[in-house]
Amino acid sequence: MKPAINKKAIVLGGSSGIGLETSRLLANQGVEVIVGSRRGVLDEPLSGVHVESVDVLDRQSLQSFLERHRQFDYLVNSATGGQRAVGPFLDMDIEGFRGSFAKLWGYTNSVHLGARHVKSNGAIVLVSGYPARRFKPGYIAISTVGNAVEGFVRGMAHELKPIRINAVAPGLIDTPMFSQQGHDREIFLSESTKDHLIPRAGKPEEVAKAIQFALENEFVTGTTIDVDGGALIH
Numbered sequence: 637m638k639p640a641i642n643k644k645a646i647v648l649g650g651s652s653g654i655g656l657e658t659s660r661l662l663a664n665q666g667v668e669v670i671v672g673s674r675r676g677v678l679d680e681p682l683s684g685v686h687v688e689s690v691d692v693l694d695r696q697s698l699q700s701f702l703e704r705h706r707q708f709d710y711l712v713n714s715a716t717g718g719q720r721a722v723g724p725f726l727d728m729d730i731e732g733f734r735g736s737f738a739k740l741w742g743y744t745n746s747v748h749l750g751a752r753h754v755k756s757n758g759a760i761v762l763v764s765g766y767p768a769r770r771f772k773p774g775y776i777a778i779s780t781v782g783n784a785v786e787g788f789v790r791g792m793a794h795e796l797k798p799i800r801i802n803a804v805a806p807g808l809i810d811t812p813m814f815s816q817q818g819h820d821r822e823i824f825l826s827e828s829t830k831d832h833l834i835p836r837a838g839k840p841e842e843v844a845k846a847i848q849f850a851l852e853n854e855f856v857t858g859t860t861i862d863v864d865g866g867a868l869i870h
């Protein structure tokens with residue numbers, strides 16, 4: 637039995653990958669965790685984690701979800717949101733480019749509707765990504781969205797204080813966001829990270845630890861924490 641610490645966390649996108657490991661880590665500490673995702677199911681039940689169906693892009697569904705669970709100490713959003721356009725900007729279907737911003741709309745919806753339900757000594761974390769500041773050819777849409785997320789966090793830290801808000805920017809992490817399986821997956825992950833200072837894909841639990849740090853450390857706000865195996869500086 638874990639010791640209860642009388643804290644409550646909402647983790648949007650907490651049914652898979654980085655969000656799932658964040659939910660596990662918080663629940664293991666005794667935090668009551670409410671996960672929201674479109675499917676509203678966990679592949680395997682987790683003690684201390686309750687899951688519900690909610691779409692971060694559907695403001696009505698999100699509002700009633702957040703109101704049902706107010707007041708909470710922590711709000712984490714790691715929901716991927718939608719499709720990501722890849723390729724050169726000048727050749728890109730502009731609707732695909734715009735569609736990549738679904739992640740930003742999901743994040744901004746959750747802060748717009750959720751911040752009022754976060755306790756005044758609470759904290760918010762949004763998950764960005766290393767392409768925001770490490771440009772790679774073909775990643776202009778993802779890079780632009782990541783920059784917007786990090787800029788939003790820096791600006792909103794002023795408006796939300798004393799509530800803290802931070803971004804965590806993962807490098808390439810081995811999660812179900814990538815659909816390749818078996819040998820193809822191994823090749824993809826190793827090829828994509830071979831020039832990084834730590835030449836492997838990260839584990840979602842390594843990112844979850846940074847999210848936990850940003851939630852708990854009361855002297856951290858308005859910043860981005862990189863957990864990327866040196867991908868930014870390779």
Ligand SMILES: NC(=O)c1ccc[n+]([C@@H]2O[C@H](COP(=O)([O-])OP(=O)(O)OC[C@H]3O[C@@H](n4cnc5c(N)ncnc54)[C@H](OP(=O)(O)O)[C@@H]3O)[C@@H](O)[C@H]2O)c1
Binds near residue numbers: 739742
């Ligand atoms: N993995 C990486 O290498 C990497 C690198 C840099 C940044 N990131 C960022 O890290 C975040 C988490 O990625 P991940 O790798 O953990 O992804 P993941 O394993 O695919 O998990 C995504 C989660 O988001 C939920 N979700 C997606 N759209 C949603 C919506 N509209 N409403 C509610 N929930 C939604 C999914 O559940 P449902 O399908 O049930 O909705 C799932 O729980 C994303 O923002 C991603 O861009 C990841």
